[in-house]
Amino acid sequence: xxxxxxxxxxxxxxxxxxxxxxxxxxxxxxxxxxxxxxxxxxxxxxxxxxxxxxxxxxxxxxxxxxxxxxxxxxxxxxxxxxxxxxxxxxxxxxxxxxxxxxxxxxxxxxxxxxxxxxxxxxxxxxxxxxxxxxxxxxxxxxxxxxxxxxxxxxxxxxxxxxxxxxxxxxxxxxxxxxxxxxxxxxxxxxxxxxxxxxxxxxxxxxxxxxxxx
Numbered sequence: 635x636x637x638x639x640x641x642x643x644x645x646x647x648x649x650x651x652x653x654x655x656x657x658x659x660x661x662x663x664x665x666x667x668x669x670x671x672x673x674x675x676x677x678x679x680x681x682x683x684x685x686x687x688x689x690x691x692x693x694x695x696x697x698x699x700x701x702x703x704x705x706x707x708x709x710x711x712x713x714x715x716x717x718x719x720x721x722x723x724x725x726x727x728x729x730x731x732x733x734x735x736x737x738x739x740x741x742x743x744x745x746x747x748x749x750x751x752x753x754x755x756x757x758x759x760x761x762x763x764x765x766x767x768x769x770x771x772x773x774x775x776x777x778x779x780x781x782x783x784x785x786x787x788x789x790x791x792x793x794x795x796x797x798x799x800x801x802x803x804x805x806x807x808x809x810x811x812x813x814x815x816x817x818x819x820x821x822x823x824x825x826x827x828x829x830x831x832x833x834x835x836x837x838x839x840x841x842x843x844x845x846x847x
Contacts, residue, residue: 747783
């Protein structure tokens with residue numbers, strides 16, 4: 635399954651894109667001058683959206699507030715970084731459970747792919763924090779890194795594993811075939827939200843070619 639990641643700069647841009655995508659991630663940190671009313675308009679308009687607001691662009695109290703507003707408006711999933719303060723993690727987890735919204739606890743390493751034991755500990759801590767799905771994305775330098783990431787899928791609970799960068803592209807293709815509940819893709823060329831992200835149409839073509847090989 636493909637989740638298209640949308641980092642549009644306006645609410646209007648998001649709403650215009652949604653009819654074309656059965657499953658999408660909304661990068662709330664990318665939207666300028668976002669209001670609670672805007673968030674409600676977005677998340678009531680589509681049944682299968684991930685609410686994501688990465689740290690850095692928005693001050694932390696506002697970031698948590700945006701995610702809570704998205705959950706209240708009907709987000710199907712909410713993504714929260716594993717480094718998030720425990721009190722905020724618990725607050726969002728409670729709100730998500732009350733709304734039948736699935737919690738994704740995510741970890742991003744933009745420099746390297748750690749050793750297998752470190753990756754497995756991140757996975758363990760993510761589920762301990764209340765995750766329904768754990769997402770682990772790491773910069774990949776090649777086959778060894780990709781193999782360690784894909785090995786995380788051999789687990790009884792849902793894991794999304796992604797190798798970032800050109801060397802990690804194969805993980806985006808292979809992970810759903812190995813048990814990941816979904817993978818992330820770009821809506822179109824030039825709309826990538828992460829290094830090495832593949833256009834959704836390209837993913838579909840590659841899978842069809844494998845099926846017909």
